[in-house]
Amino acid sequence: MIRMLLIKYRQLAAIIMLSLLVAFTAQAAENNTSSHPVPSKTEETANPSSEAGKFNAGEMIIEHIIDAHEWHILTWKGHSVSIPLPVILLEQGKLVVFSSAHLHHGTEAYNGYKLEAEGPHKGKIVKVKEDGSIDEAAKVPLDFSITKTVLSLFISVALLLILFLSAAKRYTANPNRAPKGMQSLLEPLILFVRDDIAIPAIGKTKYMRYMPYLLTIFFFIFINNLLGLVPFFPGGVNLTGNLAVTMVLALFTFFITTFSGNRSYWVHIVNTPGVPWWLKIPVPLMPIVEIIGFITKPFVLMVRLFANITAGHIILLGFMSLIFIFGTMSPWIGIAVSPVSILFGVFMSLLELLVAFIQAYVFALLSAIYFGMAIEEHHHEHAPEEGVQP
Amino acid sequence: MELVKVDIGLLFWMTLTFSILLYILGKYAWKPIMKMLHEREESIEKALNAAEDAKKEMLKLKAGNEQLLLEAKEERDALLRDARKVKESIIEEARSKANEEANRIVENARESIQFEKMAAINDLKNQIASISIEIAEKILGQELTDKEKQHQLTAKLLKEVKIN
Numbered sequence: 001m002i003r004m005l006l007i008k009y010r011q012l013a014a015i016i017m018l019s020l021l022v023a024f025t026a027q028a029a030e031n032n033t034s035s036h037p038v039p040s041k042t043e044e045t046a047n048p049s050s051e052a053g054k055f056n057a058g059e060m061i062i063e064h065i066i067d068a069h070e071w072h073i074l075t076w077k078g079h080s081v082s083i084p085l086p087v088i089l090l091e092q093g094k095l096v097v098f099s100s101a102h103l104h105h106g107t108e109a110y111n112g113y114k115l116e117a118e119g120p121h122k123g124k125i126v127k128v129k130e131d132g133s134i135d136e137a138a139k140v141p142l143d144f145s146i147t148k149t150v151l152s153l154f155i156s157v158a159l160l161l162i163l164f165l166s167a168a169k170r171y172t173a174n175p176n177r178a179p180k181g182m183q184s185l186l187e188p189l190i191l192f193v194r195d196d197i198a199i200p201a202i203g204k205t206k207y208m209r210y211m212p213y214l215l216t217i218f219f220f221i222f223i224n225n226l227l228g229l230v231p232f233f234p235g236g237v238n239l240t241g242n243l244a245v246t247m248v249l250a251l252f253t254f255f256i257t258t259f260s261g262n263r264s265y266w267v268h269i270v271n272t273p274g275v276p277w278w279l280k281i282p283v284p285l286m287p288i289v290e291i292i293g294f295i296t297k298p299f300v301l302m303v304r305l306f307a308n309i310t311a312g313h314i315i316l317l318g319f320m321s322l323i324f325i326f327g328t329m330s331p332w333i334g335i336a337v338s339p340v341s342i343l344f345g346v347f348m349s350l351l352e353l354l355v356a357f358i359q360a361y362v363f364a365l366l367s368a369i370y371f372g373m374a375i376e377e378h379h380h381e382h383a384p385e386e387g388v389q390p
Numbered sequence: 391m392e393l394v395k396v397d398i399g400l401l402f403w404m405t406l407t408f409s410i411l412l413y414i415l416g417k418y419a420w421k422p423i424m425k426m427l428h429e430r431e432e433s434i435e436k437a438l439n440a441a442e443d444a445k446k447e448m449l450k451l452k453a454g455n456e457q458l459l460l461e462a463k464e465e466r467d468a469l470l471r472d473a474r475k476v477k478e479s480i481i482e483e484a485r486s487k488a489n490e491e492a493n494r495i496v497e498n499a500r501e502s503i504q505f506e507k508m509a510a511i512n513d514l515k516n517q518i519a520s521i522s523i524e525i526a527e528k529i530l531g532q533e534l535t536d537k538e539k540q541h542q543l544t545a546k547l548l549k550e551v552k553i554n
Contacts, residue, residue: 062392062393065393066392066393067397067400088399122392123392142398142399143397143398143399144398144399144402144403145399146403147397147399147400149400150399150400150403150404153403153404153407154407157407157408157410157411160411160415161411161414161415164415164419164420164423165414165418165419167419167423168418168419168420168422168423171422171423171426171427172422172426175426175429175430176426176429176430176433177430187427190423190424190427191427194424194427208424211420211424212412212415212416212420212421213412213416215415215420216408216411216412216415216416216420220408220411242400243393243394243395243396244396244397244400244401244404245400245404247396247401248401248404248405248408249408252408252412310393
């Protein structure tokens with residue numbers, strides 16, 4: 001059953017990856033065509049309605065997707081309304097804290113720091129010299145700022161804590177009663193994680209050890225995917241589509257798998273049983289393959305979630321950009337195109353709702369499968385079937 | 391590509407926050423929730439089992455009742471049969487006893503009749519003897535001369551002597 005689901009899911013992933021590719025090429029094309037004649041300034045391009053003719057869909061989309069030192073809410077009559085966030089820099093053992101409002105969206109330097117708008121360090125905070133030019137010799141300071149993504153992470157974690165601590169209280173307050181309210185919304189999902197992810201993948205005897213982690217990643221990814229689809233302030237941040245975030249999640253899975261691996265798991269990697277000796281002895285072909293698989297698993301987890309969620313955001317924003325791209329030709333064309341864009345946007349949003357759930361499910365399921373493989377007791381007499389490869 | 395750049399700051403915050411989230415949820419949410427879910431499932435299972443047991447018990451009781459009823463019916467029938475037998479035997483006995491009694495009475499009567507008869511016969515014999523003696527006396531006294539007359543007299547006397 002899991003295999004079938006993976007195959008099904010693969011098709012969906014393929015479609016989404018393809019869309020991602022298309023979106024990327026589109027964005028690259030946009031950059032090539034529009035960034036040459038007009039020297040792009042981040043703030044202006046992120047503001048589609050103020051200056052017709054300068055709209056750059058690619059940059060707008062990327063702006064929305066990547067991290068930032070401020071939380072841009074909207075642009076009103078040429079002024080951007082955004083929440084300034086604290087900048088925390090670590091430079092030569094010194095901690096520097098100031099508000100990102102001082103950086104004025106990268107147009108001004110503050111205390112010798114500037115938000116780079118161009119070049120290889122675009123979006124980073126760099127050192128500047130006295131005269132305002134960028135200090136190329138100085139190293140880029142380590143940036144531990146509470147960025148847009150970090151703040152959104154805090155908000156979602158707070159939300160998760162409120163949700164589940166209150167649900168837990170309800171459970172302990174009236175035991176052995178039917179679930180009520182929020183509890184009855186969460187309980188089927190909790191049972192789903194237990195009965196359809198943990199128990200089939202890990203086994204009835206040992207699944208309890210991994211339940212806290214599986215439930216946490218499932219709900220963390222699910223809630224953040226959903227929050228990412230909300231276009232207004234606390235939502236809309238591409239958190240689960242950020243490579244750093246998915247990397248941390250994948251590393252958690254990787255380390256838990258590695259630390260819970262039993263003897264037969266390691267034997268399988270180093271000296272795979274049921275394989276002809278000549279695949280191992282002169283050239284350690286099988287161990288190499290196994291070690292590649294060992295490393296690929298978390299890598300694939302990381303990339304899958306990142307690519308799926310980012311692709312969804314790009315497509316949605318792409319459809320919305322169409323209105324403005326046509327709007328720059330003539331407002332009437334823009335108006336004419338908008339129903340189509342909105343229709344596709346709604347369709348994509350619905351698809352993304354599904355993807356939000358599927359990605360959370362797949363991440364938790366694959367993690368569970370890896371844990372199950374790590375603790376499985378193999379019988380070495382027969383050639384065992386290799387685990388489900390992602 | 392800004393899209394695939396990994397920021398050390400975000401990596402740091404994510405690791406820290408996620409670890410804290412994992413710890414707090416693991417300790418204060420998942421543990422009690424999983425425990426309660428397990429307990430509730432167990433209690434439901436137990437309740438269902440109890441209901442099943444009760445149902446079985448009921449069926450058993452019902453079957454027992456029916457068995458009892460059947461036995462009672464049989465016992466009643468047996469009792470009735472016995473009673474009827476007893477009644478018949480009593481009637482039979484009474485009848486045979488009555489017969490016996492009747493026979494005995496008849497026998498007694500017959501015996502006593504016989505007895506009376508014998509007594510009467512004896513009495514008669516005695517009377518005959520005495521009468522004979524009287525007759526003989528008379529004959530002897532009157533006319534013992536004539537042989538003819540003797541015979542006639544004897545005949546006449548004998549005629550007179552009628553046995554009741």
